[in-house]
Amino acid sequence: MKIKAVIAAVVLAALSLTGCSAPSEKGLEYLQEEEYDKAIEEFQKAVDKDDNPGDAYRGIGIAKWEQEDYEGALEAFKSALENGAEKTGTLYNFIGCCALRVGDASSALNYFNLGISQEDNSEELLQEMKFNVVSAYEQMEDWESAMSKLQEYLQEYPDDEKAQKEMTFLETRL
Template identity: 35%
Template sequence: MKKSKIIIILTVSFILGGCSLQSAGSKSEELGIQCLKDAQYEEAVSYFESAIEADIELETSYRGIGIAYLNLGKYEDAIDAFNKALGKALGKIGELEIDICYYKAVAQFKNKDMQGAIETYTSLIEYDGKNKESYYLRATAYLNQEKLELAKADFDAAISKDKDAYDMYINIYENLCEHGYEKEGAEYLNKAKNRLEKSGKNNLYLGRVNYYLKDYEAAKSNLEAAIKEGKKEGYLYLGQVFDKLEDTQTAQSNYSKYIENIKKSAEVYNSLGESLLKEKNYTGALQVFQSGIALKDEEFDKKLKFNEIITYEYLLEFKTAKEKMEEYLNLYPDDETAKREYEFLKTR
């Protein structure tokens, strides 16, 4: 599935610098952190504001408010909070300040302030030019400005920092494809393929690269070899290959093996649900999508929730689909496809 290509995991593991959690302000901050973990973002803001009123841990509390607003889609408020957090750093630059800058750039990107995001990533690159993520993320902003050559220069810089970061090659390909540059994206896949074939060591990534290059038979062979080598995560990608080969039964079997052998995964539940949709097994697909949603995986939550709504439509449960879409649009107000779907649902 296509995912947002801003590859930052928005964690809530705060860097508290070993401070005590005994005072009222610190207790409020602790409760705010827990609310973030529980996706209770409005409550989190309230607790962090209480901590700020107590004049304790201002930098991390403003950071917490920023993260809460970011998840609520209030991007300008998030940027303001992150700026206030940085203002409390008093000129020092450490892990916490770098972390805040990354969050700030995400908020700027989501607020469609590409130039602001570029400037923030540029500052991060100037501070630490060895970090491949900063180059990659700045490239995504350049792509959104349709500045292909600048984006490619940053993608190249990102890869130069770690030529064996094969996830990066794949992410670059998907990112370029989303902007209509499939040919340019394939060039990065072929670079990865050449490197993998020379090393002869990683059937898992070679299979994934061949999958994106649409060489499904080669991908199947690579991934089956990877699984025999003990890389059970290959079941997910092998399932996706069989879906492309229109063998949905074998695809679903591989997804199930991944869940049995590796873990419950939102990505796998989404792939399995989409495979069941192809077979018009709408009841089964709904159950699978809801199992994925229950995992509260930020990266795949949006896709799973949208697929849940579509499945309710297939089941002709339009009232439920409309209610779910209203909840969805509260979380993702910028989703134009969802807005169009909602207009359709209002007529049912």
């Protein structure tokens, strides 16, 4: 995922909101500065105060993702959903990517599909999630489904060189 762009978008959106709490603002600043432990600490303060916990958990998830703590990020992102964070394609994609990283391809597939169904997706995010669906099927060793999804993907994005290479790989699996 192109995390730096996601962090910038999250920071800009949060700072444009009125009523954003001090811990969340500080947490966003720490995310931008790549001081992830401090960001987690600030977002946790917001969670503890029950001050927009959904967004605070999302911030914790992003920080843990950047630290490559995928289990921790997965837990935080799920907590974000449970605590009222907006259900966006970006959030579902994060959850799906975390699930893939911890070896739960079946759950990842579900989250990618939920993400694809959201209305807020940019074309770039939609393309990424569709490719991630292929990756989830591959991790499950469901080569036929992976091939089918990759063929659909390549019809939509024929110039994607990474996907073309993936087709060569999948052809060796069937």
